[in-house]
Amino acid sequence: MVRRVREGERLQLVDGTGGTAEVAVTATGKKDLTARVETVEQLPAEEPRVTVVQAIPKGERADLAVEVLTEVGADVIVPWAAERCVGVWRPERAERSLARWRATAREAAKQARRAFVPEVTEQADTTRVAELLEQASVPVVLHEAASGPIGNLPIPGRGSIVVVVGPEGGISEAELAAFAAVGAEPVRLGSSVLRTSTAGVAAVAALLARTRRWS
Template identity: 55%
Template sequence: MTAPVFVVDRLDDNGPEFVLDGPEGRHAVSVKRLRPGEDVVLTDGRGHWAEGVVKAAEGKDRLVVQLHAVREEPEESPRITVVQALPKGDRGELAVETMTEVGVDAIVPWAAARCITQWKGERGAKALSKWRATAREAGKQSRRVRFPEVGEAATSKQVAALLAGADFAAVLHESGDEPLAAAELPADGEIVLVVGPEGGVSPEELALFEEAGAKAYRLGPTVLRTSTAGTAAAALLLGRTGRWS
């Protein structure tokens, strides 16, 4: 198994030793029970990372790491953004978790017309915080060093503007004449994929997105839940673009 990943606020070449403390240090010492000689990876979640070897575990929340050189992982291309309609219950966190695991670069929560769940006020801020925390934890679990960006909740007009600037824009919808597996994809640039809510993308939203340059595509012969469709589609695109090769 690859070395466990821990997140730090900042990672610089400030010396051969790094002290991991706070919640991450507590997790490393008291939960993971890491001991001297074991390998770890430290990252800021924004592409900067360094391998290290545990030098000492002190108390319940302090890990001293012998750190190697800090490196930077370049951004992947084409970049894949998934616009995810707000699902019911905890299915939003499930969608974020699995999309992070497969390698999506950005996730945009979308308040679609047919969403049962609506993010407003304090409830919306709390839900967004959960999505971002889920992306961070899933990024660690899947050994990523560049975590997906989770944006603010977008309106349909804001989604349309995002689609208009993409090199390839697609809406997962059963009305699509062409399967996503057969779509012509760019070698680089930005791919934006829209996943609708349980009630589906409304005709008005489809028209708005089509005007912005997004075509409707079928994913497959079966109907997937909104919480799994984005992950399945992203995996397909990651394979077809060569990012999984």
């Protein structure tokens, strides 16, 4: 769909790193427009910062995962080559797949009118994921068999939250052991088992609802 901007309309522009400007359109052409800048603001990064480690889904479910994580407020998205991933980024396709995730995040940020576009990092292995969990203020590993609910986790006003979302086949015992070794015990979302493409957005929403970011 093409949206036709008319003279007199007001637009909000963002640079993806917190910079915003409100402008009034003064003239339009077939391929360009002229606008008057009315306000400019540099927004601070929101806290707590949320990183989602997303096990690589298969096919279009990867696009869905990145899209909804961006819309809900994830600050960093980390593609994870988990042991049981159905989707695999082979060397010859890794660069193209990463570029697609980043493009999806940019477009979703525009749709959501976010001042910040999430950072999509290089593909991570389990060792790197364990490091991220160890550094987090609140490490969150989603697992349907966990005894404790996500609602019991303490949420800080500052710092960082790292959420690990496993693949369709689940997080392996070896991966759970690696995460437990750095103090990250699994938690559950509820009685339902969500798909890997939607579990992350549910978890982030449940956590952000208890922070000042959503207050």
